[in-house]
Amino acid sequence: MREKWRTWAVGALSFFAAVAAPGGEKDPRARLLEVLDQRREAFAQVAREIWGFAEVGYQEEKSSALLQSQLKAAGFDVRSGVAGIPTAFVASWGEGRPVVALLAEFDALPGLSQAAVPERKPVVEGAPGHGCGHHLLGTASVAAAIAVKEWLAGPGTLRVLGTPAEEGGAGKVYMLREGVFDGVDAALAWHPADHNGANNGTTLANISAKFRFHGVAAHAAAAPDQGRSALDGVEAMDVMVNMMREHVPESARIHYVITAGGKAPNVVPDFAEVYYVARHADMTILDGIWDRIVSAARGAALGTGTTVDHEVVSAVYNMLPNEHLAALEQKNLEQAGGVVYSPEEQAFAERLRASLADTSAPLGSQEKVRPLEAAAGKASTDLGDVSWRVPTAELSAATWVPGTPAHSWQAVACGGTGIGTKGMMVAARALASSAADLFSDPSLVAAARAEFEARRGSHPYASRLAGRKPPLDYRKD
Ligand SMILES: [Zn+2]
Numbered sequence: 001m002r003e004k005w006r007t008w009a010v011g012a013l014s015f016f017a018a019v020a021a022p023g024g025e026k027d028p029r030a031r032l033l034e035v036l037d038q039r040r041e042a043f044a045q046v047a048r049e050i051w052g053f054a055e056v057g058y059q060e061e062k063s064s065a066l067l068q069s070q071l072k073a074a075g076f077d078v079r080s081g082v083a084g085i086p087t088a089f090v091a092s093w094g095e096g097r098p099v100v101a102l103l104a105e106f107d108a109l110p111g112l113s114q115a116a117v118p119e120r121k122p123v124v125e126g127a128p129g130h131g132c133g134h135h136l137l138g139t140a141s142v143a144a145a146i147a148v149k150e151w152l153a154g155p156g157t158l159r160v161l162g163t164p165a166e167e168g169g170a171g172k173v174y175m176l177r178e179g180v181f182d183g184v185d186a187a188l189a190w191h192p193a194d195h196n197g198a199n200n201g202t203t204l205a206n207i208s209a210k211f212r213f214h215g216v217a218a219h220a221a222a223a224p225d226q227g228r229s230a231l232d233g234v235e236a237m238d239v240m241v242n243m244m245r246e247h248v249p250e251s252a253r254i255h256y257v258i259t260a261g262g263k264a265p266n267v268v269p270d271f272a273e274v275y276y277v278a279r280h281a282d283m284t285i286l287d288g289i290w291d292r293i294v295s296a297a298r299g300a301a302l303g304t305g306t307t308v309d310h311e312v313v314s315a316v317y318n319m320l321p322n323e324h325l326a327a328l329e330q331k332n333l334e335q336a337g338g339v340v341y342s343p344e345e346q347a348f349a350e351r352l353r354a355s356l357a358d359t360s361a362p363l364g365s366q367e368k369v370r371p372l373e374a375a376a377g378k379a380s381t382d383l384g385d386v387s388w389r390v391p392t393a394e395l396s397a398a399t400w401v402p403g404t405p406a407h408s409w410q411a412v413a414c415g416g417t418g419i420g421t422k423g424m425m426v427a428a429r430a431l432a433s434s435a436a437d438l439f440s441d442p443s444l445v446a447a448a449r450a451e452f453e454a455r456r457g458s459h460p461y462a463s464r465l466a467g468r469k470p471p472l473d474y475r476k477d
Helices: 002-010 012-018 030-038 040-053 061-073 134-151 171-177 230-247 283-304 323-336 343-353 383-387 409-415 418-440 442-456
Strands: 077-080 089-095 099-104 156-162 186-193 197-199 205-214 253-260 271-280 307-316 392-398
Touching (some): 030 040, 030 134, 061 077, 061 156, 089 134, 099 134, 099 418, 134 418, 171 383, 186 383, 205 283, 230 253, 230 283, 271 283, 323 418, 323 442, 343 409, 383 392, 392 418
Parallel strands (some): 099 156, 099 186, 186 392
Antiparallel strands (some): 089 156
């Protein structure tokens, strides 16, 4: 298999000979891979452009428009601005069941601007950068969809869902609420990483909110008895929550920052704000922890003579695994192979690794595919909500030099090079083949659905953001 991959990496022609059907006819599936191979430079260019746009959540106008234009040019029917979100879109092709969705993200992260070089070098100091590789994420899904469309002859509907603001904006949660995922039989997702492998594990559900305390301003020396400090409210809440840490499940995570604490020490602050995030791998356990955090806020207000209100800013579910879909993605990822660096990319990788804290994953490991794993992820994603409504799986492809953490300048740097786009094309091949398998074999779709029903059990999905509008300005200062 390794040899077959190398053959493909060197030249497409010999690879397609290798997948020819026994009778000498080319396997129709080869058409998928042919489209991807013929257009790999064009797709790499799309990814590089979005990398350069580096637009943050809900402001991805150019990135979203570029992906939509690729899909329109390929013949997809594209609806933009869905779910009241200007940069969200749905592209469709075909009719009937099954309905297979490929998910495309494209938002960047604030402050991570970085040139495509192996040393820290911002392009524009303080500007955003693609530290989570979402320029590759969106482009690979679009590329895979264009390839599948060329191949798809029978019944079935292919959709690309353009999902903005994954980084804290929970775009998918609002799209789910507005019915954008209705009728989807399976959702195939992927994420940039420093390795290749499908994951059948979980992520952490999270809830975040801003707690705003209101007090009474007064001269801190002349009339302190007239004042009630809003900052006291924040500090009292934080003390209580910090004590609470001992009495919640060990796997819970609670973090906060004080976002307003008064302006001058000689004025009793009449306003203070603390921004909390709590996480756990089980939403129902997290609900219980969250109720206690809210109680701590109320208790703090009572004890300090202040008042408090809070606004839930974001909330996403943990991932509901789907082993059938994960195993399908794994199989196709193993066929797609890994990422082999050119001599220049190898030199880039060696220099970049000098800046990494953890290099336990050896250089060269990006050429391999890890076995399917059920890792308990420590991050949170709005893909979790999707997985409670639609059977969903996610694979990782090595777009970053081994050892590169997400949300780092090193990830931005890799994403702007051939290292990033090679990993992107591995993902595109695995996604396209997985979608083709689902269209070819209805029993795969049925098995994924049955597993989904069994795992979900009697827990209904109910977003913790009900009634909230998409926070379209959450990245605006
Ligand atoms: Zn990400």
